[in-house]
Amino acid sequence: xxxxxxxxxxxxxxxxxxxxxxxxxxxxxxxxxxxxxxxxxxxxxxxxxxxxxxxxxxxxxxxxxxxxxxxxxxxxxxxxxxxxxxxxxxxxxxxxxxxxxxxxxxxxxxxxxxxxxxxxxxxxxxxxxxxxxxxxxxxxxxxxxxxxxxxxxxxxxxxxxxxxxxxxxxxxxxxxxxxxxxxxxxxxxxxxxxxxxxxxxxxxxxxxxx
Amino acid sequence: xxxxxxxxxxxxxxxxxxxxxxxxxxxxxxxxxxxxxxxxxxxxxxxxxxxxxxxxxxxxxxxxxxxxxxxxxxxxxxxxxxxxxxxxxxxxxxxxxxxxxxxxxxxxxxxxxxxxxxxxxxxxxxxxxxxxxxxxxxxxxxxxxxxxxxxxxxxxxxxxxxxxxxxxxxxxxxxxxxxxxxxxxxxxxxxxxxxxxxxxxxxxxxxxxx
Numbered sequence: 001x002x003x004x005x006x007x008x009x010x011x012x013x014x015x016x017x018x019x020x021x022x023x024x025x026x027x028x029x030x031x032x033x034x035x036x037x038x039x040x041x042x043x044x045x046x047x048x049x050x051x052x053x054x055x056x057x058x059x060x061x062x063x064x065x066x067x068x069x070x071x072x073x074x075x076x077x078x079x080x081x082x083x084x085x086x087x088x089x090x091x092x093x094x095x096x097x098x099x100x101x102x103x104x105x106x107x108x109x110x111x112x113x114x115x116x117x118x119x120x121x122x123x124x125x126x127x128x129x130x131x132x133x134x135x136x137x138x139x140x141x142x143x144x145x146x147x148x149x150x151x152x153x154x155x156x157x158x159x160x161x162x163x164x165x166x167x168x169x170x171x172x173x174x175x176x177x178x179x180x181x182x183x184x185x186x187x188x189x190x191x192x193x194x195x196x197x198x199x200x201x202x203x204x205x206x207x208x209x210x
Numbered sequence: 211x212x213x214x215x216x217x218x219x220x221x222x223x224x225x226x227x228x229x230x231x232x233x234x235x236x237x238x239x240x241x242x243x244x245x246x247x248x249x250x251x252x253x254x255x256x257x258x259x260x261x262x263x264x265x266x267x268x269x270x271x272x273x274x275x276x277x278x279x280x281x282x283x284x285x286x287x288x289x290x291x292x293x294x295x296x297x298x299x300x301x302x303x304x305x306x307x308x309x310x311x312x313x314x315x316x317x318x319x320x321x322x323x324x325x326x327x328x329x330x331x332x333x334x335x336x337x338x339x340x341x342x343x344x345x346x347x348x349x350x351x352x353x354x355x356x357x358x359x360x361x362x363x364x365x366x367x368x369x370x371x372x373x374x375x376x377x378x379x380x381x382x383x384x385x386x387x388x389x390x391x392x393x394x395x396x397x398x399x400x401x402x403x404x405x406x407x408x409x410x411x412x413x414x415x416x417x418x419x420x
Contacts, residue, residue, distance in 0.1 A: 011413050014410075018409065078409045078413045079415060084415070093306050093311075096303050097304040101303075103388075103405065109412075148411065172411050178229070180226075188411055190410055193225070194402065195225065196229070198314060198384060202288055203288045205358070205382045206289030
């Protein structure tokens, strides 16, 4: 895959294409036109064509898209053809929820370990994996080729822990802590700020008249 | 608050302003210039002025912004001056994680109940609240003035449950199910598609050369 500058807006839409194409594939549908995709995804057909043209098209005039092929290609673009080794920092409810969610593993995101700094939690078993103390993070990251860390810890410690993880060689952070992380260039951060999302819902509720 | 058409992009940035202003307020800082805000938020000062101008400005030439006032006004814009009554559908790990997260309550999002269709889970206590069977949803929603439902159930049932909830009078859905919901006009949906977020991280990792 060549490196191109694709806008984050387009990239943000790719997983949704991937999801819909996966569903079509599961239903045994082999081809789909941009108009049909447009109808089920409620996006304009021209938006779909534009988005997919960023990656060289894939569509054929008069035929549409081959579902299986497009699904596979978008998967490759998203890097889903490679395996990622993840650790979760913070074995609270959210950390455990993510650790237990098997669908991520089916996409190649393998949770290798889970860490916590609470001695009462360390040593507990989650899905057959022992919660480790955070002092063991460095060695674990280096020995297990971990490339993604998931932060489900309070914002007070997230900034410091993120810095440590980067120094151990982590390349990506999936951040659930309610704080923006300041990481070196080249380190990828994807934030899930749940409170922000809930406030956005609140705004949209408050400006609507029933 | 007058109703205006504000872009979802601007609205999406408001919670972040609110978060930073809250931190400044907690530190006892009374006023801030758009340049100072720009430095700590890593957004351009002109973006900040533009965003806040959508709501009438709040800034004074040569003074900047009054932190406490701006914090309060953005809170009002976000509807945080009103209380919302929420229920969670799905008492799995994620549902429990959200139910246990007290910071939402401090912002006026009060979790009134939690529901599940698994008989083994119903009757369990979470934070002193009993998990109820989903057959009791309708009565509970109507009797407790519930306006927001949080869906932490599999995608196979999410569409149907969302339709039921809307018919019971729910106005907003915070959707964690991995499916797009089709709701009537006027019903607000905010999606948290965790897999999509993880795939975006994967994409950004795969297109970066270390």
